[in-house]
Amino acid sequence: LCRIRPCAGSLDVCTMARMKVIQVTGPKQVEMVEWDMPVPRNDEVLVCPRVVNLGPQDANYYKGNMQTEQPFPFVPGSIWVGEVAKVGQNVSASLAGKRVIVEQPDGGNNQLIGGLAEYVTVAPTCLREIPVRMPFEEAVMLSPIAEIVRAFQRSATHVLPYNAASSIEHASHIIVIVGDDVTGLLAVQVAHALYPASLLVMIGFREQRLQLGKSMGATHTINIGREDALGLVHALSRGKGANITFEGTGDTQATVEAMLLARRSGTVLLMGNAGANALFSVEGDIFVRNNLIVYGCSGTDDNAWVMAEQLYTTKQLNIAALISHHFTFDEYQDAFDELVGGQGRALRILVIL
Numbered sequence: 001l002c003r004i005r006p007c008a009g010s011l012d013v014c015t016m017a018r019m020k021v022i023q024v025t026g027p028k029q030v031e032m033v034e035w036d037m038p039v040p041r042n043d044e045v046l047v048c049p050r051v052v053n054l055g056p057q058d059a060n061y062y063k064g065n066m067q068t069e070q071p072f073p074f075v076p077g078s079i080w081v082g083e084v085a086k087v088g089q090n091v092s093a094s095l096a097g098k099r100v101i102v103e104q105p106d107g108g109n110n111q112l113i114g115g116l117a118e119y120v121t122v123a124p125t126c127l128r129e130i131p132v133r134m135p136f137e138e139a140v141m142l143s144p145i146a147e148i149v150r151a152f153q154r155s156a157t158h159v160l161p162y163n164a165a166s167s168i169e170h171a172s173h174i175i176v177i178v179g180d181d182v183t184g185l186l187a188v189q190v191a192h193a194l195y196p197a198s199l200l201v202m203i204g205f206r207e208q209r210l211q212l213g214k215s216m217g218a219t220h221t222i223n224i225g226r227e228d229a230l231g232l233v234h235a236l237s238r239g240k241g242a243n244i245t246f247e248g249t250g251d252t253q254a255t256v257e258a259m260l261l262a263r264r265s266g267t268v269l270l271m272g273n274a275g276a277n278a279l280f281s282v283e284g285d286i287f288v289r290n291n292l293i294v295y296g297c298s299g300t301d302d303n304a305w306v307m308a309e310q311l312y313t314t315k316q317l318n319i320a321a322l323i324s325h326h327f328t329f330d331e332y333q334d335a336f337d338e339l340v341g342g343q344g345r346a347l348r349i350l351v352i353l
Contacts, residue, residue: 022116022332025073027064030336038121045095046086047102047122049115052077053140054339054349055182056250057273061112062336066273070112076336077351078104080115081130081140091124099136100127101143106299116332116351128305134312137326137350138319142308143300144183145317147271148190148248150304151297155244155267173198176233176242177218178258180204182322182348183248183271185213191246192217193316198243199236203229203257216318233261241266248272252280264290271297325349 017037024030040046057078061070081101087093102113103126113122130139175198177187188202201220202213210221220236222229233242241263247254250272259282262268274280286292300308311317324347327335331351338346 019118020329021075021118022077022114022329023073024062024076028062028336028340030062030076030332032330032332035117038119040086040088040091040121042088042090043123044088044121045084045091045124045127047082047100047120047127048085048118049077049080049082049120049353051081051136051140052115052351052353053079053143054335054351055079055144059339060250060273063340074112075114075117075120076112077115078112079140079143081136082115082120082353084127085119095124095127098127099130099132099139101130101139102126103128103143103300116329116353118353131309131313137323137352138312140350141186141319141322141348142305142312145186145190145311146300146304146308147297148183148187148246149194149307149311150300151246151269151271151295152190152194152244153304153307154295154297155269155293174201174233174237174242174244175199176201176203176245176258176261177213178203178245178247178254178261179249179251179272180206180209180213181249184246185209185216185322185347186317187246187248188213188218189216189317190311191244193311201233201236201242212321216321229257230260237263240264243267244269246271250274250278252278256280256282259286259292259294262290262292266290266292268292268294269297270294322347323350327351329353 018034019037021033021035023033058076060066084095084098084100087095102122104113175191175195177184191200200218202210202218203222203224204210205223205225207223210223214221222232242261244267245258245262246269247258248271252274255270258268325338335349335351339349
């Protein structure tokens with residue numbers, strides 16, 4: 001077996017070897033298997049994963065909540081970084097040895113390019129080079145950051161400018177982040193960087209997470225376990241509601257809350273995956289009566305990636321604080337147990353290969 005993974009552009013990859021792969025075979029069923037070493041086609045590259053970021057989408061896949069999109073069996077790990085070990089004949093040799101993050105293909109019938117394997121073949125169009133000095137453990141967070149940046153960029157033409165003459169209690173520009181998970185905490189940091197003079201409200205139910213959000217730029221926090229979110233946001237906005245609401249958990253009640261908290265002509269950014277058959281109920285006229293602009297936000301673009309890297313290099317993001325667990329490749333079962341059964345303890349879980 002090829003247990004020494006040369007990577008870093010070395011082409012000394014065992015072409016006839018076998019490798020370890022993690023495979024999800026059914027709801028909450030995961031195992032390590034051995035496959036033949038993949039050989040890149042002429043238009044592909046061979047990447048050896050270094051760090052896999054397990055997040056909410058992976059939890060939904062693992063639990064079987066999204067079988068229409070991702071049927072069993074599959075290799076998990078939707079967000080990951082690695083090094084290009086080998087390139088196909090029709091691919092530029094300059095890619096060999098590059099440190100990259102793998103972007104999942106958008107929409108259609110594209111299957112997940114899972115990173116929990118010793119080697120993975122990937123189309124070069126799915127690769128983005130990561131900064132040389134950025135640790136793999138932090139670079140793996142660039143993908144969700146870029147998605148959040150793109151979501152806020154889409155709303156840029158619809159928000160009101162901040163009125164510097166207003167007091168902070170009644171600023172004219174209010175952003176509400178619904179959810180105190182990692183996506184919400186990243187959204188707080190991105191919103192704080194893009195709209196530094198705005199009121200930034202974070203809503204959740206875990207006091208420790210809310211305090212972390214405050215340290216990352218939230219001007220106000222609301223614990224829905226004991227406070228009235230709608231009443232407090234309306235008080236801050238003089239009854240108007242938020243200019244932008246962002247929801248990234250996929251929870252159906254949180255989705256409804258995001259719509260109710262938005263002001264007339266406000267923008268609602270929905271980024272969470274609720275899973276198959278998840279339904280929510282909201283008064284139909286809310287969209288017309290309030291002239292709401294609602295975006296479903298998935299994927300990135302070049303501008304969002306540039307901004308995400310800029311936020312990182314200018315030290316406007318605290319990524320390290322959001323990584324709560326590290327597991328080795330062989331500890332895959334522990335990683336998935338923590339992902340779906342950790343009782344909300346985990347922020348982001350990294351698997352180090």
